[in-house]
Amino acid sequence: MTTTKEQRFSIISTLLFLVALTGLLLFFGFTAPFPPPVEEGILINFGTTETGSGEIEPLVAEAIQELEEVPIPPKASITEPIKNDEKAEEVVTQDFEQTAVIEEKKRQEKKEKEALEQKKIEEEIARKQQEEIEKNKREEEERIQKEEQQLKSIKDRGKNAFAGKNPDGGTNGEGVNGGVGNQGDPNGDVNSKNRTGGPTGGDGVSFSLAGRSSKFLPKPEYLSKSEGKVVVEVTVDQDGNVIKATPGGKGTTTSDRTLHQAAEKAALKATFDVNKNAPPQQVGTITYFFILQ
Numbered sequence: 001m002t003t004t005k006e007q008r009f010s011i012i013s014t015l016l017f018l019v020a021l022t023g024l025l026l027f028f029g030f031t032a033p034f035p036p037p038v039e040e041g042i043l044i045n046f047g048t049t050e051t052g053s054g055e056i057e058p059l060v061a062e063a064i065q066e067l068e069e070v071p072i073p074p075k076a077s078i079t080e081p082i083k084n085d086e087k088a089e090e091v092v093t094q095d096f097e098q099t100a101v102i103e104e105k106k107r108q109e110k111k112e113k114e115a116l117e118q119k120k121i122e123e124e125i126a127r128k129q130q131e132e133i134e135k136n137k138r139e140e141e142e143r144i145q146k147e148e149q150q151l152k153s154i155k156d157r158g159k160n161a162f163a164g165k166n167p168d169g170g171t172n173g174e175g176v177n178g179g180v181g182n183q184g185d186p187n188g189d190v191n192s193k194n195r196t197g198g199p200t201g202g203d204g205v206s207f208s209l210a211g212r213s214s215k216f217l218p219k220p221e222y223l224s225k226s227e228g229k230v231v232v233e234v235t236v237d238q239d240g241n242v243i244k245a246t247p248g249g250k251g252t253t254t255s256d257r258t259l260h261q262a263a264e265k266a267a268l269k270a271t272f273d274v275n276k277n278a279p280p281q282q283v284g285t286i287t288y289f290f291i292l293q
Contacts, residue, residue, distance in 0.1 A: 143255065150253040151227050151291075204291065209236060209284030212272045220266035220288055228254025230263040230288045235281050240272035249285055263288040
């Protein structure tokens with residue numbers, strides 16, 4: 001019988017597989033362990049006969065004798081370690097609780113101390129602020145009192161001048177004409193030594209500018225409730241125009257900013273006579289009296 005090529009290939013493949021499988025079994029499967037295992041039997045219960053009944057295991061004489069020979073420890077020796085362990089455990093637990101309480105107490109004390117220090121700082125800040133407020137208040141009261149005294153002095157001197165009397169009780173005032181009274185103008189500057197050609201009259205404004213006369217001295221706006229005198233230093237050109245005005249000059253009796261601004265604004269509008277022989281920038285003063293009506 002003839003076989004095909006496929007059949008021959010299948011037969012050869014099968015034979016080769018069987019040969020390989022047989023080799024693997026011989027090499028790995030039929031080896032004996034070394035050393036060979038020890039033979040083992042079946043463990044049987046301890047007894048004295050092949051028959052018996054019941055569930056309680058009887059004690060043999062040897063076992064009873066061994067138990068009798070074993071000394072029984074005294075009760076104290078058994079219980080003392082337990083008590084010691086319990087006491088040790090109790091002490092450890094107590095130490096832990098005390099430590100926790102101490103730590104909590106320390107934290108609480110630290111917190112209270114920080115709160116106390118913060119309170120002291122706040123109280124110190126508040127005290128300094130209050131002292132500063134009181135200091136500013138005293139300074140302001142002293143300033144107002146000083147201004148009132150200066151204004152009162154100006155008014156008193158003006159009254160004496162109008163009455164033709166001086167503080168010593170005489171009838172003569174100040175002047176060079178030899179007459180009775182105080183030479184000058186009711187609205188003049190008490191600090192000015194000029195007796196002619198300087199002051200204006202009637203509106204509380206006076207000026208001091210050597211060799212010059214005024215053409216226009218506007219009255220300042222009086223929008224404040226304060227009183228006092230404001231001296232404005234002015235710079236005048238040859239044409240009589242005020243090119244610069246600085247309030248608060250020597251003789252000023254008030255620091256009210258509103259009065260200073262009003263005086264400066266009025267001084268910049270003032271005009272004087274033309275004098276080509278005068279310095280290009282001649283310096284003088286314009287004085288404004290602010291008196292509540």
